[in-house]
Amino acid sequence: MSGLFMAKVTGSIVSTKKDDSLVGKKLMVVQPIDRELQHVRHEEIAVDFVGAGVGDYVLLTHGTAARSVFEQPNVAIDATIIAIIDSFD
Amino acid sequence: MSGLFMAKVTGSIVSTKKDDSLVGKKLMVVQPIDRELQHVRHEEIAVDFVGAGVGDYVLLTHGTAARSVFEQPNVAIDATIIAIIDSFD
Amino acid sequence: MSGLFMAKVTGSIVSTKKDDSLVGKKLMVVQPIDRELQHVRHEEIAVDFVGAGVGDYVLLTHGTAARSVFEQPNVAIDATIIAIIDSFD
Amino acid sequence: MSGLFMAKVTGSIVSTKKDDSLVGKKLMVVQPIDRELQHVRHEEIAVDFVGAGVGDYVLLTHGTAARSVFEQPNVAIDATIIAIIDSFD
Amino acid sequence: MSGLFMAKVTGSIVSTKKDDSLVGKKLMVVQPIDRELQHVRHEEIAVDFVGAGVGDYVLLTHGTAARSVFEQPNVAIDATIIAIIDSFD
Numbered sequence: 270m271s272g273l274f275m276a277k278v279t280g281s282i283v284s285t286k287k288d289d290s291l292v293g294k295k296l297m298v299v300q301p302i303d304r305e306l307q308h309v310r311h312e313e314i315a316v317d318f319v320g321a322g323v324g325d326y327v328l329l330t331h332g333t334a335a336r337s338v339f340e341q342p343n344v345a346i347d348a349t350i351i352a353i354i355d356s357f358d
Numbered sequence: 359m360s361g362l363f364m365a366k367v368t369g370s371i372v373s374t375k376k377d378d379s380l381v382g383k384k385l386m387v388v389q390p391i392d393r394e395l396q397h398v399r400h401e402e403i404a405v406d407f408v409g410a411g412v413g414d415y416v417l418l419t420h421g422t423a424a425r426s427v428f429e430q431p432n433v434a435i436d437a438t439i440i441a442i443i444d445s446f447d
Numbered sequence: 448m449s450g451l452f453m454a455k456v457t458g459s460i461v462s463t464k465k466d467d468s469l470v471g472k473k474l475m476v477v478q479p480i481d482r483e484l485q486h487v488r489h490e491e492i493a494v495d496f497v498g499a500g501v502g503d504y505v506l507l508t509h510g511t512a513a514r515s516v517f518e519q520p521n522v523a524i525d526a527t528i529i530a531i532i533d534s535f536d
Numbered sequence: 537m538s539g540l541f542m543a544k545v546t547g548s549i550v551s552t553k554k555d556d557s558l559v560g561k562k563l564m565v566v567q568p569i570d571r572e573l574q575h576v577r578h579e580e581i582a583v584d585f586v587g588a589g590v591g592d593y594v595l596l597t598h599g600t601a602a603r604s605v606f607e608q609p610n611v612a613i614d615a616t617i618i619a620i621i622d623s624f625d
Numbered sequence: 626m627s628g629l630f631m632a633k634v635t636g637s638i639v640s641t642k643k644d645d646s647l648v649g650k651k652l653m654v655v656q657p658i659d660r661e662l663q664h665v666r667h668e669e670i671a672v673d674f675v676g677a678g679v680g681d682y683v684l685l686t687h688g689t690a691a692r693s694v695f696e697q698p699n700v701a702i703d704a705t706i707i708a709i710i711d712s713f714d
Contacts, residue, residue, distance in 0.1 A: 270539045271360045271420050272437040273403035275371070275387075280571055280625055282542070284595065286586050287619030288605050296595070298542075298571050298624070301400070304369055304387050309400035311568070311576035314540035314595060319375050328373065328385070328403060330436045331539050332421055332599060337433040338377050344604040345618040347597045348539040351434040352376030357387070358369055360449045361509050361526040362492035364460070364476075390489070393458055393476050398489035408464050417462065417474070417492060419525045421510055426522040427466050440523045441465030446476070447458055450626045450687050450704040451670035453638070453654075479667070482636055482654050487667035497642050506640065506652070506670060508703045510688055515700040516644050529701040530643030535654070536636055537628045547660055547714055549631070551684065553675050554708030555694050563684070565631075565660050565713070578657070578665035581629035581684060598628050599688055611693040612707040614686045615628040 290342035379431035
């Protein structure tokens with residue numbers, strides 16, 4: 270599921286036992302949506318980079334792009350919230 | 359969803375709070391299509407590289423390819439419009 | 448959609464406005480199939496590397512593999528026809 | 537299927553004949569889920585990095601991220617369990 | 626479709642006209658399965674690395690992992706059989 274997806278933040282997960290590169294980062298549950306705000310595909314997890322909260326419409330990136338916006342350590346990251354969507358035109 | 363997809367540009371999104379590598383770039387909503395122009399899969403977002411507008415039929419690329427057509431900073435990019443389709447043969 | 452897929456070449460697209468790395472390359476429309484030649488997934492685009500034509504059964508590769516079979520410039524390529532299938536055993 | 541997925545560990549596989557980079561690692565069967573614990577997509581395999589067991593809810597990563605949490609040899613790895621989920625908020 | 630998938634080997638393909646990195650390698654048709662041996666997703670092609678034959682249950686890897694288990698030339702490879710599954714626990 271690489272690519273740039275629109276999504277709605279629906280929650281978060283709590284994890285104590287995890288790779289060190291995830292420590293101190295927020296792991297958000299995100300539901301991909303289309304421009305009509307309909308749910309598409311399935312919920313996934315994305316690390317927050319822009320201060321997104323539950324209910325926000327956001328933009329997800331994947332793979333190398335998802336890691337590269339963070340300083341190291343970032344090795345385990347494969348999906349990141351890189352923007353908050355203000356409006357759909 | 360890596361690969362090269364045919365798509366129709368259906369809109370754009372506006373974002374103030376975003377990774378720096380997205381500043382000044384157009385974030386287009388694109389609906390993947392087949393050669394019969396039928397909708398397939400789901401809408402996603404792609405950064406415009408060729409001056410595409412709403413209604414245009416375009417070619418999307420993903421992943422490293424999507425970043426590499428842009429000068430840096432390009433780190434957050436994972437999907438890009440790399441061609442406008444003139445016709446289907 | 449990374450991986451190696453069987454597909455049938457169903458057409459091609461014409462594009463004037465495109466990334467320089469696509470100039471002089473054939474952009475084929477390909478329909479992924481299974482071993483029974485049934486259509487699976489959806490049509491995508493792949494750059495031809497082996498002289499494939501409409502009606503040929505071919506093998507697609509994606510991502511880094513799709514770029515690496517070509518000499519540079521190849522940056523925008525994310526899917527390539529790397530073999531013509533003679534028969535299914 | 538790149539990205540970060542929630543999943544439930546449902547079993548494991550045993551393999552004698554395998555790439556050297558998999559020797560000594562646990563190959564777990566994982567069923568991707570959403571926040572309501574409903575099954576989504578299909579079962580896949582992930583290498584365990586955090587001591588997860590059958591019945592645990594975990595976080596999966598893919599691709600380069602899946603390899604990079606491990607010391608070498610790690611070449612064949614494309615999916616890894618990088619966290620145990622304590623709770624969904 | 627990156628990740629580690631369980632699959633059953635269902636056949637092979639023959640190709641004369643192909644990228645040089647595929648010469649001398651076996652191109653197997655593989656049907657992804659779940660732990661109950663039910664078919665999931667669609668057939669794809671994977672290069673054999675472990676001497677797998679038709680009817681074997683195997684483990685597939687994708688992307689960089691699929692290339693890296695092979696010596697060069699390996700550039701066109703995007704999916705590889707990296708283990709034979711003895712049993713499901």
